[in-house]
């Protein structure tokens with residue numbers, strides 16, 4: 001008996017060697033991109049910083065070149081530190097560079113894999129992307145929602161007037177209000193809105209469940225098969241509870257729209273447009289896709305624009321000349337008898353440049369969202385093995401001194417004149433088939449906030465109790481979506497006329 005097991009073992013080993021050799025021989029022969037030295041098993045685990053990864057990635061770029069590879073517990077990562085190379089790789093070869101990593105806790109067990117950001121590359125991915133494109137993918141389709149942006153932004157100005165010191169929470173509330181109106185035609189309640197609380201709870205659980213070190217199952221995937229009654233499998237119960245929060249977040253607003261549609265009182269929205277278009281052939285699957293892509297809109301769009309608009313307040317308090325120039329342009333073009341609106345956009349080149357510089361100066365998604373490579377590929381002479389996760393170092397792409405002069409300065413002028421610097425939208429929204437599908441909406445939200453706030457308020461640095469000016473530091477939090485570190489600023493109406501306009 002024992003010997004037959006040994007024989008079987010022996011055969012298995014021989015079989016494994018043959019298969020491995022075959023697999024290896026099929027692998028294109030090229031070196032991996034250079035990078036820091038790897039330790040056995042751990043790989044580069046000890047080289048990984050605990051925060052502000054983009055700065056370490058940029059240092060590696062200086063040392064090893066624009067394509068760097070590292071490995072952690074056998075998982076290959078490729079960091080790209082050049083926009084041109086990121087485009088060559090993630091856009092021109094997008095057919096094989098567009099998958100996402102599998103996230104065991106957040107994606108598989110809790111269920112976030114049904115939202116666009118984590119959905120694997122395939123048919124359902126294409127359906128979601130088509131829906132996004134149809135409803136908010138172009139300036140023309142987005143213009144249907146401009147009135148919503150303008151109304152909610154006016155409420156934002158009113159909140160700034162009443163409680164300027166709470167500007168971060170006004171920014172967050174406005175972003176949520178705009179997204180829920182666009183995704184589901186739902187107007188949020190002034191206080192403690194149930195859908196907003198649910199969405200905030202679910203998005204926080206998303207962050208916790210997708211943090212690589214947060215749950216052991218993220219590092220050891222087979223643990224996902226352990227039943228929930230097994231000692232130590234508490235994560236299964238957490239996943240179940242978080243899965244229900246997510247399901248409620250997805251279902252609640254969706255059934256709200258359906259009820260409104262059946263009583264004929266639904267406001268036009270992403271969901272109502274798609275439900276109407278699908279009315280003839282509504283299947284369970286079509287409804288699932290509409291429901292989850294609408295939820296993807298909220299989860300992808302609420303925190304990101306918040307971060308950009310927050311950064312705008314920081315930039316303006318640090319760079320008062322920019323405020324003065326933008327206000328002079330607004331006063332000359334729009335005057336002081338109305339607020340700027342989207343139809344003024346073409347006539348406000350400096351304000352447009354301020355909005356662009358906000359997107360460059362503060363990288364909202366500083367290390368991008370990883371793209372998983374679906375086949376072995378030789379890129380620029382290097383082997384990028386199947387399954388590698390590619391991270392475009394977006395922060396560096398937007399602060400690369402080879403591309404942007406004085407990259408830490410907030411200088412909208414860089415985008416004006418006969419030789420403008422490259423458009424940051426080529427990098428800040430990601431790349432290829434995974435490029436941010438909410439970018440037109442994001443830009444609209446940033447633009448209308450920039451234009452209307454500058455037209456009605458003066459933003460400046462605060463002073464301490466001794467009258468000394470406090471200069472806020474330029475720093476951003478770690479995490480996939482990165483925010484400016486908390487700071488204070490004065491926000492005061494520019495004139496009595498401005499107050500009247502805000503309250504009109």
Ligand code: HEM
Nearest residue numbers: 116117300301304308364365369429430431434436438442
């Ligand atoms: C300033 C604001 C924003 C920035 C800087 C931003 C940036 C990004 C980036 C870098 C990615 C990853 C792209 C890649 O993998 O290459 C992304 C993906 C995504 N964004 Fe945005 N985003 C913003 C606003 C929005 C808004 C307003 C929405 C929704 C309305 C949205 C929805 C999404 C979704 C659903 C994905 C996943 C796409 C996919 O995996 O196919 N984003 N965004």
